[in-house]
Amino acid sequence: MLALASPALLVILLLIVLPVGWLAWQSIYHDGFTLENYRRVFTEDIYWRSFALTFEISLAVTVIALLLGYPVAYLANALPKGWSILILSLVVLPFWTSVLVRAYAWLALLQRTGVINQLLRYLEVTSEPLALVHNTFGTVVATVHILLPFMVLPLYATMQKIPGDLMQAGASLGASPSLTFFRVFLPLSLPGVLAGCTMVFVLCLGFYITPELLGGGRTVMVSMLVSRNVELYNQFGAASAVAVVLLLSVLAIFFVVSRFISLDRILGQK
C-alpha cells in the first residue's frame, strides 16, 4: 500500500517540502548561520508595517465575508431544495473562474472610467469619479469576492446538520423567531463560522494577485514583500525569512483552530 502512495508522495516531497525547507534554510544560512534576516523582519518599519496591514486586511475581509456569507448560507438552508441548489450554484460559479479573470473584471467595474463610476455619474449621484480601485478598498472588494465561497460552503454544510425540529421546539415553547435564532440556531452554527473564518483568513494572509493588481502599489501585503525581495532586490534571505514567518503564522492558526474543530472540516470543503 505504501508503494502505491509513494509516487504522489515523492512529487509532494520534491516540489513542496524540499522548496519550503530550502526557504527555511536560506533564511538562516548565508556564508554561516545568521539571524540578520529575522532581525530585519521584526525591526524594520517596512516589514512589520506590511505584516500589520496584511493581518488588518485579512481580518476585515473575514468579517465582511462572514456578514455577507451568513445570510446567503442561511437562506440556502431554509429554502426548498430547488432554490438552495440555485443559490449554491451562484455561489460556486465565480469559484471556477480564474482569479486573474476576476481581478480584471473588478478593474473594469471599479476604475475611474469604469462601469460603476459611469453609472453613478449617469444617475447624478456623483459629479467626480470616485477612487474605487488602486487602493485598499479595491483590494478588499475583490478579495472578499474571491474568498466568499470558502465562507458560504462550510456555513451551509454546518447548518444542514442542525435539526429543524429544534427551531420548532423553540417556537412551540413560546420563543419568538429571533429568540430561537439567537439562542438555538446561531450557537449551533458556530463550528461552521469557525471553519469558514479560518479558511478565509488564512487564504487572505497569502493573497497575491488581487493586492498586486488592484492595490495600486500602496497596499503592500506580505506576499508582495516576498515577491519584491526576490524579483526587484534579489534579497533571497529576506524574502525567505518573510515567507517563513508567514507560513508559521498560517500553521499556528491551523493548530489553534484544530483544537476546536477537526481540520478535515476546514479543508474538506474545497
Next chain:
Amino acid sequence: MRASAARIALYVVSALVLVYLILPVLIIAPISFSSARFLTFPPPSFSLRWYQQYFANSAWMQATRVTLTVALLTVVIATPLGVSAAYAISQSKLRIMRVIHMALLLPLVVPIIITAVGIFFVYAKVGLVATLPGLVLANVMLGLPYVIISVLAGLQSFDPAQEMVARSLGMNRLRSFFAVTLPQIKSSVVAGGIFAFISAMDETIVALFISGGQYQPLTKRMFTALRDEIDPTIAAISTLMTAASFVLVLLATGRRRRNA
C-alpha cells in the same frame, strides 16, 4: 410582524450578495464583444476585433499552446498518481497513512506565494526555470490534492467487499482493481482529472516565478499585460477561459451526479 421584516431583509441582503458574486463574471463577455478601445458601458457597438487580435497574435497563441500542453500533461500525470495514492489511503490501516494523507494535502495549506518562491529557488539550482517540464511538475503537485479528494470521496461510497469477492474468485489485486473498483469510481476519477486541468489552466503565481521565454502560459502573459494597461484583448481571452472552465465543471459535476 417583526419576523416578516427580518425575512424581507434576509431576502434583500442575500439577493445583493448574489449580484455581487455574479456581476464580475457577467461583465467580461459584453466588454469582449465591444468595439470600443476604452471601456464604455453599454458597449457602443458589437465587434469581434478583440477576438481577432487574440487569434492573430503569435505571442498569445504560443502562450495558449503552452497552457493547453501543461494542463493536459498535468492531468495525464496527476490522475494516476492521485488515484493510486487515494486507493492506498482508503485501503491501508497503517497509522503512517494518516500522515501521508495530510502531506498530500499540503499544497492546499501552504500559501501559494511561499510554494512559488520555494520552487523558484530549487528550480534555479537544477536548471528547471523557464522550462516545460518544470512547469508541468509544479502543476502536477498543485493538482494532486484535487484528484485525491475527489477519488477518496468516490471510494467512500464503494464497498471494498466487492473487490474481496473478485480476489477470492482468483483475480489478483491489480486485475480486480481495474475490473471491479475502477469502473465504479470512474466518474470521481474523471472529475478529479478535470479539476486538475482547471487548476493548471488557471494557475498564475507559480508561473510568474518559474516560467519564462517561450514557455510562458496564458496567465503569466495576462498578468503582465494587466499590470501595464487594460487591453480589451484580455476580456476576449478571459471570456474564452471562463467558458472553458464552465463547460469542464458541468462535465465533471454532471458525471458525478449520474454516478450518485
